[in-house]
Amino acid sequence: MLSRIASQTARRSVKQLSQQTRFASTKPAFAGHSNKQATAVTAGIIGATALTYMYVDASANMADEGLHPPSHPWPHSGPLDTFDHASIRRGYQVYREVCSACHSLDRIAWRNLIDVSHTEDEVKAMAEEFEYQDGPDDNGEMFMRPGKPADYMPKAYPNEEAARAANAGALPPDLSLITKARHGGEDYVFALLTGYVDAPGGVEVREGLNYNPYFPGGAIAMAQTLFDGVVEYEDGTPATASQMAKDVCTFLAWAAEPEHDERKKMGMKATVITVGLVALSVYLKKFKWAPLKTRKIVYK
Incomplete structure (x- = not known):
């Protein structure tokens, strides 16, 4: 009887030991396999989404969002550059003689x-x-x-309803913050003003609209307004379409940020003061505080 109980106990111990050994050997392998599988599935989903966006929806999104405008070297785009104030003056003239017929400038x-x-x-x-x-x-x-x-600058229309009625239902936006409200800023406005072309084959533009690839959707209610010589500059600058677009974009960039030049001037002053304070702190640390901190006191 005792031998039978001992044998049963031994078999039970061997069985438990084998189960623990099996679980100990399979659990880490299963967890690693699961992590690798989850990583592979995640990478597959991301890759499929990227490929779908690139090759399936790319053309539709480009038409809906408009072409990305090219970047231009604006005189005021550098960290230390300021506005070309002669260009601002010419840009105001373009706005007053061309743009103000439809667009307001409420904040100026x-x-x-x-x-x-x-x-x-x-x-x-x-x-x-x-x-x-x-x-x-x-x-x-x-x-x-x-x-x-x-x-403030006078409005083109007394109210929104009058503006829509005069423009076939389209509401001309206010230009006070247009370079801040559009992705691309003045690059977008410049590309829009100079980007009118004939609609490509297969693209239909309904009556009353004009094709401009930089405008979301491609069809814009505003017709091309800048042509060579439409404005006669006071300073004698040749009034080409691109020159007028550049000047009015500079004016609108200033209108959206009149404190631009002053902000950069204050930034320069703050930089100079900060550099001076840092240099002073380094001097005090190295020549004044360091000897006191590292000195040794010896008692005799």
């Missing part, structure tokens, strides 16, 4: 042009060419008065 007041592109007397004279509603007067009635430098 006449006074913002002073000492940027025009003198104070020139700005006052330009503002007085327009009439603004003011009041009420002593009789409680509204009246019209000449513009002042504190007034």
